[in-house]
Amino acid sequence: MALWHILVITMKTIRIVLADDQLLIRAGIRAIIETLPGYLIEAECADGHETIAAIRKLQPDVVLLDIAMPGPSGIEVARTIRQFDRETRILVLSSIDRQEIVEQALAAGVNGYLLKDFVLAELIQALAMVLEGESFLSPKLSAMNLRSEAESDSGQISRLTTRQTEILRHVASGRTTKEIARELGISPKTVEFHRSRLMEKIGVHDVTGLTRFALHTGIVSCP
Incomplete structure (x- = not known):
């Protein structure tokens, strides 16, 4: 059949x-x-x-x-x-x-x-x-589209502050809010504030999205 x-x-x-x-x-x-x-x-x-x-x-x-x-x-x-x-x-x-x-x-x-x-x-x-x-x-x-996305990502990276890039790197590496705060000598609330601003700038809604962006742009590398 x-x-x-x-x-x-x-x-x-x-x-x-x-x-x-x-x-x-x-x-x-x-x-x-x-x-x-x-x-x-x-x-x-x-x-x-x-x-x-x-x-x-x-x-x-x-x-x-x-x-x-x-x-x-x-x-x-x-x-x-x-x-x-x-x-x-x-x-x-x-x-x-x-x-x-x-x-x-x-x-x-x-x-x-x-x-x-x-x-x-x-x-x-x-x-x-x-x-x-x-x-x-x-x-x-398809290749042109990928290049365009990479250029867009580069533009987003350039808009991040040094502190935001630093926090993004820690978030994408799997650190908790408390661990990041202790590492950078700031309060957990400040870490949460920066993480929230990162999500707005990059256009993602969760830590997974931040991690994907950091890997895609080379801010962190795959283990």
């Missing part, structure tokens, strides 16, 4: 609408998709209006969507699609790697964002993941 069910799923043809204003790009992507068993490009669209109309009419499994198109942009198209269709998976194919654009696309309801310099394995993975209901980001975008 389980095997039969898997075979039925495997045999299902995944219907795709391809939206990009450049004919050569569409031709290249179509050529790649046609090499993948189980995928069919049902329609090609050259602008935002065509794309929205095609989604309404065909209700495909996936739309491969460019961001910079005539008429409504890819982000506006995604936003419109999500007003009447929550099922079609939207995978952006774009050469734009700016973080604010990626964030706008995700906020508009896209399921994945793949840069156009992808390798075949990335496209296959992206399609598989969005069809399973997961989200996908190009590895390059």
